[in-house]
Amino acid sequence: MRKFKVFADFNEEETYLNEMARNGYFLKKHSAFGFYHFAENIPEELHYHVDCRKFKTQADFEDYKALFEDAGWRHVYGTKNSLNQYFLPKDGNSDGNIFSTKDSAALRYMHLNKICYANFSFAISYLIVLLMIYDFNLANIGFLTQGLWKMTGKLFWLAFFFELPFVLLRAAPVVLSLLMGIVYAVWGNKAKKIYSNMMVDE
Template sequence: MGNTKTVFKYFTIVQQEQEERFLSKMHAKGWKFENVNLLGFYHFSRCTPEEVSYKLDYNQEGLKNKNDYFQMFSDCGWEHITDFVGYSYFRKSGKADEEDIFNDAESKFDLQKRVYTGRVMPLLIIYFCILFPQLLRTSFGVSTTSIKMDNIFANIFTVLNVIYLVMFSLFIFQWHKHEKNVHSDSKAYLAKYIVLYSLIILGFVSTGLIYYHSHKSTYEIKDTDGVYTVDADTLNKSLSKTYELKKGDVIDFNIKMDKGFLHIDISPEDKKSIFFADYKNSKHDNFTIEEDGTYNFKISGRHLKSKIDVKIK
């Protein structure tokens, strides 16, 4: 077996303690931590299995004065290993639950404040200035590309929004866990967490409502006297109508658009489309059939308010 090993592992900014335990367990198995990269690959070298405590510190001020910063830890028996995205990695012989850089509640809470300032604040700025506005735009706006791409982007930003909210929830929970050992008797402390947890709940509820309303459809279908009519107050889905047609038949459709995006697709059964078009304005259009067969006429809408009349001539 080789003397080096690479392990893929992903930890979020709220999983510092889990990361520390992971590195200690690897050392106990005979693999000493060397470094980690942005892709989540942890690099180890073979060593004698032993109990070693790994700890992470996030201290941007300390890194500005590296010599003094690392010497302070060295004087306490901690070996500096590497630095990664603002975190400094240290280890020291001894059981993981007995050796710690932060020996009191106040110092542990100070670490959380440094992480909040250096890592969480930029994420909050990204969330409120980019991610949430993009969620609203892609969920309720209409682009000039296609319904499919609009839906893809709306779903992507919905998922990203949920991921960020989960991450913020975990960080607030971790912050709460450490601060309650310092300021638990403060009324301001209690009020702050009532507000923070309420905001997180509001974020999840808002995301759910945005998703629901951006996918909701209200429409009426009539199929009388040879005319297939879709009268949509809001259409955010696809509707299909199957026809048995002969060569020379004309599919005639009249579109009265109020708002939104409409896509019409005509395809023979189990074959590729022979006609497709996008509409953002009222229009009268038609398509002539060139071969006998079964044809599928599909209407797809995004925030569509329109009336479409389809008939065969």
């Protein structure tokens, strides 16, 4: 089974995965586009834990997994570049914490914040480049057929539907980069707020 979900709060994500396990669905994979892949089995009471890390080398990633394995945690899913790393306790349904201190638990939100802001900067930079290509004139993204809006009847619809795919191809990158910039800004701000609240509560 596959489900689409997006979380900026790791505690909410862990709660969601635990509820899925109680319903007999266990995390198999988490894709970069927010899709959770589940395998169906006998329902269990599990306690997932999520960390947020990115690694420079595969060796660093393997050392990271080995460190948690030695501490009693089974690495369920995560890759060198996937950011989110998913763990379950080796001793069944233990509800212990993978983080030894509140600082280390809060630090994952700072990691997420930096990643979101980096992606935000990339999305906005890409948007600016696209707008420069179109001379910052949105009319250059739309229909370019001369006299299109003065045409009538069959001639208009033929011209309209002929050019429509090209309009969508020009507009899609602009719209997507803008939306992604907004989404990453929202996620980054939420992660920063959660981090700040955790540090204040300490």
